[in-house]
Amino acid sequence: MKDILYNPTYAGFLRYNRYEEWDTKRRKRYNPKYIMVEGSHDSIIDEELYEKVRDRLKVESKYPKRNNRGETGLLRCPECGGSMAASNTTNVLKMALRRRSATTVVLTFGIK
Incomplete structure (x- = not known):
């Protein structure tokens, strides 16, 4: 459930250039400067709920459980x-x- 709420695709957005190649051996790594645009598909989750979940998960990731x-x-x-x-x-x-x-x-x- 957390993955669905945190995924911007379900909120009506698309991500481009999420990964970048950095070696001749076809290695990929996460690109923190990816492009997110509003998609033409219908969203399943409200944008407000998506933002609330992102904010809450950012706070929880700063303080991991023991x-x-x-x-x-x-x-x-x-x-x-x-x-x-x-x-x-x-x-x-x-x-x-x-x-x-x-x-x-x-x-x-x-x-x-």
Whole structure:
């Protein structure tokens, strides 16, 4: 639902030059200076509602929600006693040791 409300196409607009090629290997990247014009198609969402959703999502993206995993801080490293935090990346449960330095120890379990 959020994607529909945030998509300018449903509000009656069209975007041009949204991506730009930047390498000889056909790589594309997002162009922040894309062109948005009013389309000839009928809009599904009011322009007022579209603007309200955009404003609200901009505020929410500035303040992301914290990780509320229950196991964070409960597990301790057997070597140094530091607290460990869970991270679910690529559908594999990983326990990472939080340190104050730039290095991080990651223990990967075969749990999916």
